[in-house]
Amino acid sequence: MSAEVISLRERGSQPSLAPMLALTAPGMNSVNAVILDRMQSEIPLIPALAGHLIAGGGKRMRPMLTVAGAELCGYQGTRHHKLAAAVEFIHTATLLHDDVVDGSETRRGKAAANIVFGNPATVLVGDFLFTRSFELMVEDGSLKVLKILSTASSIIAAGEVDQLTAQRRIETSEDHYLDIIGSKTAALFAAATRISAVIAEKGEAEELALDSYGRNLGIAFQLVDDAIDYDSEAAESGKDKGDDFREGKMTLPVILAYARGNAEERKFWEDAIAGFRCDDEDLAHAITLINKHGCVEATRERARMYAQRAIDALSIFPSGAARDAMAEAVQFAVARRY
Amino acid sequence: MSAEVISLRERGSQPSLAPMLALTAPGMNSVNAVILDRMQSEIPLIPALAGHLIAGGGKRMRPMLTVAGAELCGYQGTRHHKLAAAVEFIHTATLLHDDVVDGSETRRGKAAANIVFGNPATVLVGDFLFTRSFELMVEDGSLKVLKILSTASSIIAAGEVDQLTAQRRIETSEDHYLDIIGSKTAALFAAATRISAVIAEKGEAEELALDSYGRNLGIAFQLVDDAIDYDSEAAESGKDKGDDFREGKMTLPVILAYARGNAEERKFWEDAIAGFRCDDEDLAHAITLINKHGCVEATRERARMYAQRAIDALSIFPSGAARDAMAEAVQFAVARRY
Incomplete structure (x- = not known):
């Protein structure tokens, strides 16, 4: 682990995503052009529905990781543009299907695609984007990249x-929860970053380091996401609070609150997760219990541990702007409150 | 076009699928083993749901085409076993999502997976099978095959x-209807057959011939499927009648009946397809109108034209048991009444 990296935490200011955005801006312009080009189709419903979600913003975090990894590896070509777009299409397909599965009402501050276009169209356009992502990978033509991304999918x-x-x-x-987020979230982060080392023709050590960076960042990111859903201090951020609670999702704040609770509290959690107590009053009580046992902070603390692992994984790369930006992005991800 | 092939129609007996089944039996045993092996997962819901559909039978027509094509090309290896399984997984994923999209109640004579396991699980296991199919293709390692199958998907x-x-x-x-069935059905038939020529390292002519065979068979097959849904003579076959009608699907029998109908009949079709007339009495009336204008037979006649094209496409291959079986399978497909 390098001194430059750890200094980020110690310099006292809030970590910023700005260096990461600056590092990846030129590459992401090209990636966005591929995304917009390849979500087109003669069937008007496809770009309409895909565009609803894609134009709705989103942080483009996963393709950004591919671009950042390419910068870190000193890659000079353009293959990562298509591959990063493929990564984003996999993610977009997953979001569309998630929203159908969860019956989501909002996504990225707008009505979710399933609400606007209905479940059938949302399932089928998700399928389309998924197949389009594979077409992009096949066009790239690296079997090694195909293996990494098909396995991740x-x-x-x-x-x-x-x-x-x-x-x-x-x-x-x-443990089961960590398995789930390792699969549903961290696997794509890991693959997105790892493929940069492959196209830059770096060795196995660099591949594994970038895999570890992405995987640990992905776990940290998901842990913070799950903490925010119960974080009373983040209440005004605009994120829909309590979705996980109402859907009976077993995320770490709940797992910890249940483990640390007394008999009465455990009874509450059993009823709530089973779906018998999920109105606003119940959510307020859940947040009270989670705060009482410090479960948001405990979840964040675990996130910081994975974040540190992600940063440590970068240590085999030469110091410089790319490595610093990628390390600070991790710090930013775990410090965020929205 | 060869005399051996056309004689099938002239010999007066019903065409049979038996030669095709005999031709492909050894290969299909291996394919089925791959299917059963690769639908497994540590997540018990995956094999449970996938098995519900896969063990529910189905004709395994698409993988059978891959195996038959390999036999026709004299291919001696085993690569087609994994690839045929990949083809079946693509098809299975599509069926699962179709059943969610259509709100189907039965499939292959059993309760549909969405009814037994719910929409969320059915969407997600469909996704899993789709990703598994890509893993199988990537394991095979032919970029040419990957391109054919990812494009088809x-x-x-x-x-x-x-x-x-x-x-x-x-x-x-x-025309629009033919575009739709060309994409949703015939593209996978074409790709399934075409890849046999690729792995057998035949030339482009054989590839295109097998593509044409599969594509035209696929169109013929779908036309017959759509005819059967309104075929009063096939009423006792056990297939759920009238699903297309109730879902307002514009299939060829309806398109023809609407085109051939008088003003009053056209008004009926407009109301029915819009969803305002879809009870049992309306279905009976729809069947009456379709029969009045000979639209089931007209649809079957078009199917026979595509079937003939499929058979003609085989003419560049040497005559023999494989070619005869594949030609007779086409005849069987268009003659079927269930």
């Missing part, structure tokens, strides 16, 4: 099923 | 969206 899909299985099951353990 | 997905767009739109033309 399969792990994500299995993780989504696993999460569905765990829903409304109070007995879900922290 | 994308065309299928776009075709499914196109079909959804055309649903309940009485103005759908025969």
Whole structure:
């Protein structure tokens, strides 16, 4: 672990995403052009629905990781533009299907695609984007990249099923939860970053380091996401609060609150996760219990541990602007409150 | 076109699928083993749901085409086993999502997966099978095969969206309908057969011939499927009648009956396809109108034209058991009444 990296935490100011955005801006312009070009189709409903979500913003975090990794590896070509777009299409397809599965009402501050266009169109356009992502990978033509991304896609899909299985099951353990987020979230972060080392023709050490960076960042990111859903201090951020609670999702704040609760509290959690107590008053009580046992902070603390692992994984790369930006992006991800 | 092939129609007996089944039996045993092996997962819901559909039978027509094509090309290896399984997984994923999109109640004579396991699990396990199919292709490692199958997958997905767009739109033309079935059905038939020529390292002529065979068979097959849904003579076959009608799907029998109908009949079709007349009495009236104008037979006649094209495409291959079996399978497909 390098001194330059760890200094980010110690200099006292808030970590910023600005260096990461600056590092990846030129590459992301090209990636966005590929995304907009390749979501087109003669069937008007496809760009309409895909555009609703894609034009709705989103942080483009996963393709940004591919671009940042390419910068870190000193890659000079353009292959990462198509591949980063493929990564974003996989993610977009997953979001569309997630919103159908969860019956979501909003996404990125707008009505979710399933609300605007209905479940059937949302399922089928998700399928289309998924096949389009594979076309992009096949056009690139690297079997190694294809293997990394097809394996990641399969792990994500299995993780989504696993999460569905765990829903409304109070007995879900922290280990099981970590398996789920490792699959449904961190696998794509890991693959997105790893493929940069492959196209830059770096060695296995660099590949594994970037895989570890992405994977640990992905876990940290998901842990913070799950913490925010119960964070009373983040209440005004605009994020829809309590969706996880109402859907009976076993995320780490709940797992910890259940583990740390007394008999009465555990009874509450059993009823709530089973779906018998999920109105606003129940959500308020859930947040009270989670705060009482410090479970948001405990979840964030675990996130910081994975964040540190992600930063440590960068240590084999030469110091410089790319590495600093990628390290600070991790700090930013775990410090965020929205 | 060879005399051996055309003689099938002239010999007066019903065409049989038996030669095709005999030709492909050893290969299909291996394919089925791959299917059963690769639908497994540590997440129990995945094999449970996938198995519900896969073990529910189905004709395994698409992988059978890959195996038959390999036999026709004299291919001696085993690569087609994994690839045929990949083809079946693409098809299975599509069926699962179709059943969610259509709100189907039965499939292959059993309760549909969406009824037994719910929409969320059905969407997500469909996704899993789709990613698994890509893993199988990547394991095979041929970029040419990957290109054929990823392109076909994308065309299928776009075709499914196109079909959804055309649903309940009485103005759908025969050309538009043919585009839709060319995408949603025939593209996978074409790709399934074409890849056999690729792995057998045949030339472009054989590839295109097998593509044409599969594509035209696919169109013929779908036309017959759509005819059967309104065929009063096939009423006792056990297939659920009238699903297309109730869902407002613009299939060829309806397109023809609307085109051939008088003003009063056209008004009926407009109301019915819009969803205002879809009870059992309306279905009976629809069947009466379709029979009055000979639209089932007209649809079957078009199917026979595509079937003939499929058979003609085989003429560049040497005569023999494989070619005869594949030609007779086409005849069987268009003659079927269930």
